[in-house]
Amino acid sequence: MTPGAVTTSAEAAVAEAFRQEWGKIVASLIRMTGNWDLAEECAQDAFAAALAKWGSDGVPDRPGAWLTTTARNRALDRLRRSKTEALKLQEVAVLSVPEEPAAWGDSGVSDDRLRLMFTCCHPALTLEARVALTLRTLAGLTTAEIARAFLVPEATMAKRLTRAKHKIRDAGIPYRVPPAHLLPERTTGVLAVLYLLFNEGYSASAGGDLMRPDLTGEAIRLGRLLAVLMPDEPEATGLVALMLLQDARSAARLDGNGELVSLEDQDRARWDAAKIAEGITLLEAALRRQRAGPYQLQAAIAACHAEAPRAGDTDWAQIALLYGELRKFVPSPVIDLNRAVAVAMAEGPEAGLALVDELAADGGLSSYYLLPATRADLLRRLNRRPEAVECYRTALKLAPTEPERRYLAKRLAEVSG
Amino acid sequence: MRYMLLMCGDEAAPHDGPLPAAEGDEAEPCWMPWAREMQARGVLLVEGSQLQPVSTATTVRNSGDEVLVADGPFAETKEQILGYDVIECADLDEAIYAASRHPVALAGGVVEVRPVLASV
Numbered sequence: 051m052t053p054g055a056v057t058t059s060a061e062a063a064v065a066e067a068f069r070q071e072w073g074k075i076v077a078s079l080i081r082m083t084g085n086w087d088l089a090e091e092c093a094q095d096a097f098a099a100a101l102a103k104w105g106s107d108g109v110p111d112r113p114g115a116w117l118t119t120t121a122r123n124r125a126l127d128r129l130r131r132s133k134t135e136a137l138k139l140q141e142v143a144v145l146s147v148p149e150e151p152a153a154w155g156d157s158g159v160s161d162d163r164l165r166l167m168f169t170c171c172h173p174a175l176t177l178e179a180r181v182a183l184t185l186r187t188l189a190g191l192t193t194a195e196i197a198r199a200f201l202v203p204e205a206t207m208a209k210r211l212t213r214a215k216h217k218i219r220d221a222g223i224p225y226r227v228p229p230a231h232l233l234p235e236r237t238t239g240v241l242a243v244l245y246l247l248f249n250e251g252y253s254a255s256a257g258g259d260l261m262r263p264d265l266t267g268e269a270i271r272l273g274r275l276l277a278v279l280m281p282d283e284p285e286a287t288g289l290v291a292l293m294l295l296q297d298a299r300s301a302a303r304l305d306g307n308g309e310l311v312s313l314e315d316q317d318r319a320r321w322d323a324a325k326i327a328e329g330i331t332l333l334e335a336a337l338r339r340q341r342a343g344p345y346q347l348q349a350a351i352a353a354c355h356a357e358a359p360r361a362g363d364t365d366w367a368q369i370a371l372l373y374g375e376l377r378k379f380v381p382s383p384v385i386d387l388n389r390a391v392a393v394a395m396a397e398g399p400e401a402g403l404a405l406v407d408e409l410a411a412d413g414g415l416s417s418y419y420l421l422p423a424t425r426a427d428l429l430r431r432l433n434r435r436p437e438a439v440e441c442y443r444t445a446l447k448l449a450p451t452e453p454e455r456r457y458l459a460k461r462l463a464e465v466s467g
Numbered sequence: 468m469r470y471m472l473l474m475c476g477d478e479a480a481p482h483d484g485p486l487p488a489a490e491g492d493e494a495e496p497c498w499m500p501w502a503r504e505m506q507a508r509g510v511l512l513v514e515g516s517q518l519q520p521v522s523t524a525t526t527v528r529n530s531g532d533e534v535l536v537a538d539g540p541f542a543e544t545k546e547q548i549l550g551y552d553v554i555e556c557a558d559l560d561e562a563i564y565a566a567s568r569h570p571v572a573l574a575g576g577v578v579e580v581r582p583v584l585a586s587v
Contacts, residue, residue: 174563220582221559221582222468222470222562223559223560224560228560
């Protein structure tokens with residue numbers, strides 16, 4: 051092997067170890083030291099040492115163990131050399147903490163990364179802080195990368211992360227998987243952060259910055275980890291299934307000009323069959339536990355679309371049923387509107403229109419452009435053109451972005467003509 | 468850790484104002500069940516009290532050599548501090564639980580949870 055090849059394979063090994071081990075190392079160092087900044091810095095040092103050493107010494111048999119030991123020794127070293135009493139006390143704590151604690155408390159879950167996930171997603175932190183902390187400490191994205199992903203200056207993101215870490219320390223946010231009585235609501239919070247992360251990546255505008263980190267990929271990776279660590283939580287598995295089924299469509303979502311393509315018009319040959327297959331397998335595994343929840347139901351709706359070879363084959367009756375179940379968990383007029391669309395597809399535009407009119411009478415969606423847009427579409431299909439024109443005009447006034455306005459204007463021209 | 472729970476709410480609101488004093492000698496004050504529950508959980512109640520209405524508040528500040536005294540609370544808002552409790556407990560989750568079970572929170576008020584700087 052040439053020296054160049056050795057370096058390259060060592061670099062590849064470090065990159066792979068970073069993906070696999072970063073969160074684990076940071077998580078265990080936080081548990082040992084209670085010091086988030088120290089944990090991150092020492093993890094960083096360990097990876098720098100790996101880059102320097104693995105090329106000449108070879109990649110160790112257990113890269114994770116090598117990195118963990120290196121990071122831990124580095125932490126001890128820094129605590130020893132520090133002058134302050136508080137840090138000296140932390141050193142004693144590090145030496146007395148076992149690599150993995152023996153008792154897990156009443157939640158029965160044992161991974162440091164899970165503690166880290168729950169702490170990062172604590173409800174006493176702002177949502178922005180939860181997302182940023184999760185990306186920094188668990189996924190190992192740099193502050194600069196996170197700042198770019200959320201289109202804020204790096205200094206702003208650095209401040210946000212620092213403030214969140216200080217709040218965790220100063221307000222006494224515990225570093226643990228919550229006890230059983232808090233676990234359900236806190237798990238919902240963790241799932242919400244991961245799904246938000248996914249959507250930040252998924253709904254991003256076309257083109258985009260090449261340096262932009264792959265948020266959907268990170269969300270799926272963290273979701274998988276959560277699902278593995280919480281095998282008794284079908285919603286965690288359901289979320290991974292949902293993200294995979296949505297992500298499977300990403301290549302077909304934009305046309306050559308970067309315009310959004312509606313689900314109906316997407317080229318289904320461009321959907322990722324492997325992701326769909328995995329998503330459906332995971333969803334089935336989750337559903338077998340017979341504890342449905344909003345993520346499993348949304349995944350089931352996504353699966354109905356994914357399983358239809360052509361748009362016309364979609365099982366709309368099943369989708370309408372699933373939206374009906376979903377609204378029991380997440381009462382929202384937006385879900386009702388989606389259900390109305392599914393009913394219109396399954397039973398005809400008249401049945402859908404009746405539901406849409408009920409929603410319009412409730413007034414909860416009065417400023418939401420999709421309500422008049424849906425109504426317009428149903429009226430168009432019923433050949434009630436003057437009313438359809440009226441509704442398209444209302445929708446045009448409310449539509450928030452240019453591509454949506456273009457789409458509506460096109461439809462308006464069609465029914466007016 | 469030591470936390471101060473600041474009970475905030477609208478004094479004028481029917482169920483949100485200062486809690487009614489217990490009537491009769493044998494009736495226990497409305498915060499007693501809370502105090503018992505906290506004690507059972509190992510949450511130490513350091514001190515605490517309901518405050519007199521905001522109409523009794525006085526604001527004091529220095530301006531040069533002069534002491535400026537004004538009638539009223541430091542911020543004129545709809546929600547006011549109605550009372551406070553200082554507790555000692557394991558972590559923020561415990562403090563959040565204590566706040567959520569406090570009679571003011573149960574009556575629709577808001578509780579601000581603040582860690583005390585130097586825990587004794």
